[in-house]
Amino acid sequence: MCMPRQAEIGDERAKMPNTLPRRTLLSAGLATAATPLAAPALAEAAPELTWRLGSGFPKSLDTLFGASESFTRIVSEATDGRFKIQPAAAGEIMPNDGLLDAVGSGKVEIAHASSTLGIAQDPVFALASVTPFGLNARGQSAWWLQGGASDLFTEIFARHGLVAVPGGNTGAQMGGWFRKEIKTTADLQGLKFRITGLGGQVLAKLGVSPQGMAGPDLYGALEAKTLDAAEWISPHDDEKLGLQKVAPVYHFPGFWEGGVMMLFWFNAEKWKALPKNYRAILQAAAAQVGAEVQAKYDAHNPQALRRLVAGGAQLRPFPQDVMEAALKAANDLYGELSAKSADFKRVYEAMKTFRNEEYLWFQVAEYTYDNFMIRARARG
Known part of the structure; x- marks a missing residue:
């Protein structure tokens, strides 16, 4: 069989339909088209925002107002500074009795406060944070995160234009x-x-x-x-x-006040408009701050109590x-x-x-253990 010469092969290729180059050009075109989509997609996932946070606490309450400062710092760091939140102490934006209304109406994007600020609107608000002879700190957290409270309050707070996320607990307070x-x-x-x-x-x-x-x-x-x-x-x-x-x-x-749960309050419409990753960052920041608040009170209260008694407290x-x-x-x-x-x-x-x-469980293990350890401490 006579083999065609190289020049003849080239001539035949020139006569063939240009299918391969079309596919190659199509692929190249898609790759080129994908490149400019990256910037808008990134901007949509991480928009630049500046919000305000009204704290229900004065700056003198370093643990509770400090929670707002920690929260805003964490959010900023997690978003490379694209989501900035400016914290303000109690009364700097508006009186506390109007703070939750301001968030619900969108005048302020976020608040950090006990739900008791809302009982003038509806006494059911109190149950979200604390009620006399209610849950202790661990019980309140368990009820919110695993016991169905979140679903109950999501429905109620939505009527007021609010979304609430747990953000710290003082533990049992003094009388x-x-x-x-x-x-x-x-x-x-x-x-x-x-x-x-x-x-x-x-x-x-x-x-x-x-x-x-x-x-x-x-x-x-x-x-x-x-x-x-x-x-x-x-x-x-x-x-x-x-x-x-x-x-x-x-x-x-x-x-x-057997365990006062603080909450981060968000305007519902602005919360829904956030990218999912920003909502996740806010929830994670609230969880970290919540753990810090309880830890700070548990760590600092014993020494403060000793000093108070030494100073004349009975x-x-x-x-x-x-x-x-x-x-x-x-x-x-x-x-x-x-x-x-x-x-x-x-x-x-x-x-x-x-x-x-909860108390059925606590009396079996927690209370028995704590009671033993308290008595052991008293015995030295």
Whole structure:
């Protein structure tokens, strides 16, 4: 067989349809077309944003206001500075009683505060953070993350234009500073006590006159005897106020605040408009900050309590009859609120059921272990 010459092969190729080069050009064209899509895709996934965060706490509360500072730093670092959030202390943007409304309406993008700021709108808000004789810190976290509370509150808060994400817990708080020791329930009659929220409503049923007052004003009011008692937070924060000098009896526990969960509040529409990766970053930052808040209180409260006692604070537990009377008053209040609000009844019943199950578990392992270790410590 005669083999064609190289020139003839070339001539034949020239006559053939140009299929291979077309495919090659098509592939090259797709590769070229893909290149300019990268920049818009990146911009969509990581837009440059500047938001404001209104804290419900003054700068003097370094742990709670510090949570907002840590949150904004984490978000900025995780987005290479593309998502900037500017934190503001309580009252710098607007009074606390309007903070959640401002977030819901979009005037402010984020807040960090207890849900008790919303009880004037709807008492069911209180259940998201703390209620007298409610869940402790671990129970509150478990209820939110695994017990169904998130689903309950997502529906309720959406009506107010809000999305809430857990963002720290103070743990059980102290019962406050009293000029005179409370020995019986009768000692509560006419007591002018700085206390707010549902705790104030419970104690009002026992004859207390609840007073609303900011932390910096407490010392002067107790010294002038226009207040008989004041609750604040816990030893780490209380120490800064120096109240042991004017109201030396330091009662415990703060049964109205057995574990106060703080929440990061987002405007619902702006939350939904965020890229998924930004929402994930916000949730991760809130979780990290939440762990830090509880850890800081647990680490710093013991030393602060020692210093307070050395400085004249007289530690006293609330008498059993006061605790029992307050529990009954709380249950009466919850019955009244449940009769007025189907939402409150539904959420309160869910919380109560979860609380009972938690204490079933805690009494078996946690309480038994803690009780043993506390007694062992007392024995030296």
